Amino acid sequence: MVEVEVTMFKNWLDLIGVIQDSKGDTELAKCPSCDCVGSIDFQYVGSKETRIGYIDVWCTSCYHGIHMSRVKVPDGFEMLPFGCDDATLAARIPNFTRVEPVSLVDK
Ligand SMILES: [Zn+2]
Numbered sequence: 001m002v003e004v005e006v007t008m009f010k011n012w013l014d015l016i017g018v019i020q021d022s023k024g025d026t027e028l029a030k031c032p033s034c035d036c037v038g039s040i041d042f043q044y045v046g047s048k049e050t051r052i053g054y055i056d057v058w059c060t061s062c063y064h065g066i067h068m069s070r071v072k073v074p075d076g077f078e079m080l081p082f083g084c085d086d087a088t089l090a091a092r093i094p095n096f097t098r099v100e101p102v103s104l105v106d107k
Contacts, residue, residue, distance in 0.1 A: 001097065001098045001099075001100055002064065002097050002098070002099055002100070003099075003100055003101070003102040003103070004033070004099045004100070004101065004102060005101075005102060006101045006102065008032050008033065008099070009032075009066075009099060009100065009101040011032035012032050012033075012057065012065070012066045012099055013066065013068070015029060015032070015040060015042075015057050015066075016042075016055060016057060016068060016071070019040075019042055019055075019057065020074050023076060024042070024076075024077060026038070026040040026041065026042065031059040031061060031062060031064070033059060033062050033064040033099065034059060034061050034062035034064070036059060036061035036062065039059045039060045039061040039062075040057065040058070040059055040060075041057075041058055041059075041060055042055060042056060042057040042058070043055070043056050043079075043080065043092050043093050044071075044073045044077055044078070044079040044080070045079060045080045045081075045082060045084075045089070046071075046073045046079045046080075046081075046082060047081070047082050048079070048081060051072060051073040051075075051079075052070065052071070052072060052073070053069075053071065053073055053079060053082065054067060054068060054069040054070070054071060055067075055068050055071050055073075056093050056096075058093070058094060058096040059096075060094070063094060063095075063096040063097060064096060064097050064098075064099050065096040065097070065098060065099065066098060066099060067098055080092060
């Protein structure tokens with residue numbers, strides 16, 4: 001986990017919207033952490049019944065990313081099922097460093 005400025009964290013969150021709007025085409029998406037273009041990848045993991053789950057978004061250049069839980073998996077997006085084995089998850093989702101907004105409370 002690494003703490004980043006709130007604006008950078010927001011840019012990561014905005015990528016989820018970009019992914020949804022582009023139907024998953026991240027070729028033109030820019031990494032908020034390292035400014036690399038076309039390095040963003042993502043994966044939904046969730047329940048096929050409710051289509052509720054989480055999304056991991058990461059950069060294949062700097063391996064920073066975010067994890068957002070309790071999201072709706074939009075129609076047309078592939079997802080891995082909840083409870084699938086670690087090897088399946090690891091084959092798809094790299095071990096990336098999660099960015100978190102810098103906490104303002106203890107400053
Ligand atoms: Zn990056």
